[in-house]
Amino acid sequence: MNMADQDKELDHLFTQARATRDAFPDDLAVRIETDAEAVRLERLAMAPRRTRRQRLRVIGGWQGLGGLVAASAAGVWIGFSAPAFLPDPVEYLVSQETTYLMADLNLDNEYLEDAE
Amino acid sequence: MEDLTSQPDMAHGSVSAMPEPSDEALLGRFADGDPTAARVLTDRLGPRCYSVALRMLGNRAEAEDVTQEAMMRLWKMAPDWVSGQAQISTWLYRVTLNLCIDLRRRKQPDTLENAPEPEDGAASAIDRMQDASRRDALQDALDQLPNRQRQAIVLRHIEELSNPEIAGIMDISVEAVESLTARGKRSLTAILAGRRDELGYEHG
Known part of the structure; x- marks a missing residue:
């Protein structure tokens, strides 16, 4: 197999890899969103103290x-x-x-x- | 080339004519307590994290854990994100790649290419990883590349990011990205040729 054929084979493998990408697991999405909600609620529970971003926005x-x-x-x-x-x-x-x-x-x- | 770093994932998008909010706008909304922003960000960024982690690690369970951790870091830093400092996807890719490297280092203090072959019949983690990826010749070859080459190849040829975007993620010059991808492709070609010979010998 010459160099051009080898390059072609590699490009074919890349194309195949992109086409057969694993679907994003549903349970992973649920875990990530659960984490996000926990972080959000924790932040809301922390005093009425404003975040740095919010304080900056006020001024x-x-x-x-x-x-x-x-x-x-x-x-x-x-x-x-x-x-x-x-x-x-x-x-x-x-x-x-x-x-x-x-x-x-x-x-x-x-x-x-x-x-x- | 399609810019994957800032545009919404249209595969999951609606047909609404309203422009989709940027990643940064969504992160700002999340930081301000909007309960709906995280879902959109997860749909948009999660699959990219997972795709990169899966190709970097060759193991679904580990890729899921890395993706979850990277997204967790995103949620935590949301209030401190400084507008315009970088693309959120760039930051997230970088975090994901670093987590992958950390995980591989913890698992194998030595590099994969220098690691001893597992003994026959031993159901080690490496065996399981190799079993999972055996159907994919490319994954086997990727696993044998040095970290930086593998990162560059995955970002360029699997994620189809542009060289400047990869340079931003890896914190190197565009020329260095070109060099890494070129060397990576040469290494992959050599590995695949060796594997072909090996399979020919085994089945010949």
Whole structure:
């Protein structure tokens, strides 16, 4: 048998193998579906905790998460290093010198006058 | 060539004009608790797993166990599947092939071609495996190929996947797939020729 005949024989065996493929056993399908149902129920039984996939979906997937992280980082940065045209909130908090007291409102006299 | 990795199994499909959901969409539905998605995925992916496992192992019971385990891994990883990272069928083929190799290693620490011949009359697992596949000359020959060649041959010539798909499954280059399938075919031809001579001697 020459090389071409041998190749032809091999191709014939491949064709035959594809044509006589074993049917997928019904009981195997049942076993696989039973496994799937067990996994599904177990997952549902686990706390109302969302899966990672579900949590991601709530905020718009990976793109949403990326946007959220970028926005948060920008917020923090602006908070500590505000652009010139914005008041500096850190300075406002740290160096606030004016103290307002209730007495400064000077309401008591007016109140007494009204009462009289 | 028909793309078998992402299309639904039309042999089991309906005549509905609605497009079938992708494997990934179905897995997402399963992860979200849809009780019907698993059946469709099983019908679609199970037979492919089983076909590959059967040709890799040459034993129906083992192929069934490997298929069940591979599908179990699919169910478990469903919530963590990252959309677009790969084809689900590619992932599943890879898991199936790895399980087949693990099983063969557990059964036979040495490779099949180096294993000693079982003694006459011994009803060993190898005997039973060989009995089951004796009717199939191709299976006998496949059993004698090194793992990587057998994987490439089964995926290319039994499953009829494209070389790029096989490269993705085996995590090698397309050139390496071509080389493996070429060497595998040469080895099969030599094995079959030897077997023919042997049968001729036995029956001559």
